[in-house]
Amino acid sequence: MSDTDLRRVEVALGERSYEVVVGHGAISELASVLPAGAKRAVVVTQPGIPVRIDPDLPHETVEIGVGEAAKSLTTVERLCRAFAQAGLTRHDVVIGVGGGMVTDVAGFAAASYHRGTPVVHAPTTLLGMVDAAIGGKTGVNLPEGKNLVGAFWQPSGVVCDLDALDSLPERERRCGLGEMAKYHFLTGDRLLSMPLVDRVARCVEIKAEVVASDEREGGRRALLNYGHTLAHALEIATEHRMAHGEAVAVGLVYAARLARQLGRIDQSRVDEHVEVVAGEYELDVALPAGVRLDHLVELMGRDKKALDGLTFVLDGPAGVEVVSGVDEAAVMAALREME
Numbered sequence: 019m020s021d022t023d024l025r026r027v028e029v030a031l032g033e034r035s036y037e038v039v040v041g042h043g044a045i046s047e048l049a050s051v052l053p054a055g056a057k058r059a060v061v062v063t064q065p066g067i068p069v070r071i072d073p074d075l076p077h078e079t080v081e082i083g084v085g086e087a088a089k090s091l092t093t094v095e096r097l098c099r100a101f102a103q104a105g106l107t108r109h110d111v112v113i114g115v116g117g118g119m120v121t122d123v124a125g126f127a128a129a130s131y132h133r134g135t136p137v138v139h140a141p142t143t144l145l146g147m148v149d150a151a152i153g154g155k156t157g158v159n160l161p162e163g164k165n166l167v168g169a170f171w172q173p174s175g176v177v178c179d180l181d182a183l184d185s186l187p188e189r190e191r192r193c194g195l196g197e198m199a200k201y202h203f204l205t206g207d208r209l210l211s212m213p214l215v216d217r218v219a220r221c222v223e224i225k226a227e228v229v230a231s232d233e234r235e236g237g238r239r240a241l242l243n244y245g246h247t248l249a250h251a252l253e254i255a256t257e258h259r260m261a262h263g264e265a266v267a268v269g270l271v272y273a274a275r276l277a278r279q280l281g282r283i284d285q286s287r288v289d290e291h292v293e294v295v296a297g298e299y300e301l302d303v304a305l306p307a308g309v310r311l312d313h314l315v316e317l318m319g320r321d322k323k324a325l326d327g328l329t330f331v332l333d334g335p336a337g338v339e340v341v342s343g344v345d346e347a348a349v350m351a352a353l354r355e356m357e
């Protein structure tokens with residue numbers, strides 16, 4: 019297969035199965051993933067997103083605000099009203115074109131409108147392609163916290179057009195790389211040695227496989243949160259000056275240090291984490307200046323995934339797994355190693 023060919027990855031979820039098309043120019047396949055019978059579409063996007071689409075259906079385009087503040091119920095109301103004004107029915111389709119913020123909001127508006135209207139995603143950031151647009155988690159923020167209101171709503175299809183990445187700011191690219199480094203540790207795959215199209219398709223495949231085995235996060239899907247317990251705390255402690263993917267990079271190395279503190283892995287495996295994240299992926303793995311370690315521990319204890327004390331996804335002899343009730347002294351000792 020050449021670098022110009024499209025890859026097609028299936029997310030196998032029985033009657034909710036769908037295809038993710040990955041490649042340069044993949045947007046030309048949009049019509050092929052629209053639900054049969056859709057007679058009109060509303061495209062949800064943002065100003066500045068350089069992708070123009072032609073769903074080959076009568077359609078309107080609605081632009082939403084940029085940034086996490088616009089990932090809100092207010093935006094969902096605006097969208098649902100726009101759907102109603104456009105005469106959208108639950109046999110039609112919503113198309114989200116943008117980063118994870120757009121696909122999360124468009125997906126949640128679609129999940130709610132007429133109790134569920136099909137949605138198709140065209141992610142335009144690396145993070146959207148390898149993570150946010152795949153797997154059916156949708157939602158918005160509240161002033162009280164991120165992603166607190168949402169629904170599982172699988173798309174009918176996803177097109178990842180790699181050409182969109184040409185205009186992506188460097189910092190956004192690095193955020194996508196943070197999630198990609200996570201997939202490295204879940205599988206051991208040398209993703210960076212693959213051509214871009216195979217690299218993105220492989221990440222989609224890894225996420226698709228985990229989601230297919232545990233759609234609603236009863237267990238295994240939580241592995242996708244590798245590196246995320248500290249990452250979420252860092253995002254809050256820095257008031258989001260640290261972006262999610264940047265925080266995940268630090269969180270991956272931290273998870274390794276904590277696993278070693280607990281005797282689950284040895285120092286060479288910790289060194290490997292540093293080599294991969296800081297060396298190969300060239301991401302920053304230091305704690306940001308000015309964060310208090312005790313504040314991070316407190317925030318990690320409040321993580322919404324923490325069902326039973328301090329909960330982490332940790333590497334170990336049996337691979338990466340969820341570990342609850344982790345001793346606070348070990349959590350603090352591993353943080354001190356990062357100072």
Ligand SMILES: NC(=O)c1ccc[n+]([C@@H]2O[C@H](COP(=O)([O-])OP(=O)(O)OC[C@H]3O[C@@H](n4cnc5c(N)ncnc54)[C@H](O)[C@@H]3O)[C@@H](O)[C@H]2O)c1
Nearest residue numbers: 064084117118119120142143145146149150155182185186
């Ligand atoms: N649903 C999930 O499973 C899941 C998983 C991970 C993250 N997320 C969510 O995804 C969001 C983060 O997504 P993101 O990192 O894509 O950020 P984002 O959607 O906020 O996009 C970042 C910025 O890049 C701009 N942009 C997007 N595509 C561009 C392009 N091709 N060229 C130039 N600029 C472009 C956007 O307008 C925005 O300003 C968060 O809200 C997070 O909660 C969801």
Ligand SMILES: [Zn+2]
Nearest residue numbers: 197246262266
């Ligand atoms: Zn993440």
